[in-house]
Amino acid sequence: DKSLRKYAKNSNILIGTAIESIQLEDIKFAETLKREFNYITPENSMKWGFIHSKRYEFDFDRADKIVDFALKNNMKVRGHTLIWHIENPEWLLKLENDTSVNFENILAYHIKTVVKHYKGKVYAWDVINEALEYNRYKETFWYKNIGEDYIEKALKWTHKEDPNAKLFINDNMIEEINPKSDFLYELVNNLLSKNVPLDGIGFQFHLKLNNSLDMESVEKNIKRFLELGLEINFTEVDIETEGELTEEKLEKQATIYKKLMILVKKYDKVTAFTTWGLSDKYSWIVREYDNKNPGLIFDEEFNPKLAYYKIKEIL
Numbered sequence: 315d316k317s318l319r320k321y322a323k324n325s326n327i328l329i330g331t332a333i334e335s336i337q338l339e340d341i342k343f344a345e346t347l348k349r350e351f352n353y354i355t356p357e358n359s360m361k362w363g364f365i366h367s368k369r370y371e372f373d374f375d376r377a378d379k380i381v382d383f384a385l386k387n388n389m390k391v392r393g394h395t396l397i398w399h400i401e402n403p404e405w406l407l408k409l410e411n412d413t414s415v416n417f418e419n420i421l422a423y424h425i426k427t428v429v430k431h432y433k434g435k436v437y438a439w440d441v442i443n444e445a446l447e448y449n450r451y452k453e454t455f456w457y458k459n460i461g462e463d464y465i466e467k468a469l470k471w472t473h474k475e476d477p478n479a480k481l482f483i484n485d486n487m488i489e490e491i492n493p494k495s496d497f498l499y500e501l502v503n504n505l506l507s508k509n510v511p512l513d514g515i516g517f518q519f520h521l522k523l524n525n526s527l528d529m530e531s532v533e534k535n536i537k538r539f540l541e542l543g544l545e546i547n548f549t550e551v552d553i554e555t556e557g558e559l560t561e562e563k564l565e566k567q568a569t570i571y572k573k574l575m576i577l578v579k580k581y582d583k584v585t586a587f588t589t590w591g592l593s594d595k596y597s598w599i600v601r602e603y604d605n606k607n608p609g610l611i612f613d614e615e616f617n618p619k620l621a622y623y624k625i626k627e628i629l
């Protein structure tokens with residue numbers, strides 16, 4: 315039987331998952347990863363708190379392990395992420411309100427150093443992650459200290475350092491047409507009209523079984539971003555189920571996965587489908603929300619779930 319990766323290759327789709335370097339030491343994990351996927355996102359190890367935990371030092375070890383594994387196995391890497399409001403180091407947060415600090419220099423230095431280190435190795439960067447709140451900019455550290463054009467500056471700095479990397483803005487709850495995706499649409503339209511380098515939008519798709527999406531609205535939304543000439547990646551798919559896991563819930567979950575993959579298959583410029591974790595064994599939803607059913611496509615023993623077979627049918 316062919317793996318997801320083999321089908322994905324024929325369909326020209328990137329099929330990805332988010333990982334930590336330590337998981338590569340789990341043999342079953344590593345085997346499944348290279349058999350089934352061709353795209354890897356470091357789940358945490360490229361975030362500031364991990365890669366830049368001291369002001370004048372970078373720690374690339376964890377992320378390097380992931381990138382080396384990916385390249386060795388002919389996979390592409392999604393760099394995640396150059397800017398986020400969470401998982402930032404203490405030293406950075408302490409500078410807030412310090413008027414003697416040049417925040418643009420700090421951000422530019424971070425981007426320059428990290429992007430340069432991975433130049434030619436990271437295929438696409440989530441330059442900006444979760445910068446919006448409902449119908450406006452989120453008042454993050456960078457927003458407050460630099461102003462709203464930190465976004466365009468970051469995109470330019472990244473592009474300058476690695477002109478071949480694809481640059482993304484990634485966010486949650488922008489999958490449907492709603493005030494947040496409307497705001498994003500205006501924002502990127504404006505960036506593009508100013509020739510700011512930007513290749514695509516990442517739709518996260520952290521879903522819960524019970525409040526599923528209006529797929530028509532999702533498709534309309536996808537279309538309007540594609541019409542701007544952008545590409546789209548599904549970047550963090552998981553479909554959490556609450557309460558006891560039943561056949562019925564697994565089926566419903568598999569159907570949602572299938573609907574998402576149908577959209578990926580249908581539009582050439584929807585280029586990637588990434589789940590936020592490979593197996594339920596290591597999902598953030600288990601760790602952080604104490605829910606044993608985070609809804610990935612492999613169970614804790616790395617057996618494929620119904621959703622796996624359903625997306626394969628489409629791929």
Ligand code: XIL
Pocket residue numbers: 357358443444518550598
């Ligand atoms: C999460 C990781 O999975 C957790 O391990 C970490 O503690 C917090 O971050 N949206 C994102 C991801 O863009 O970076 C987040 O990852 C999940 C939500």
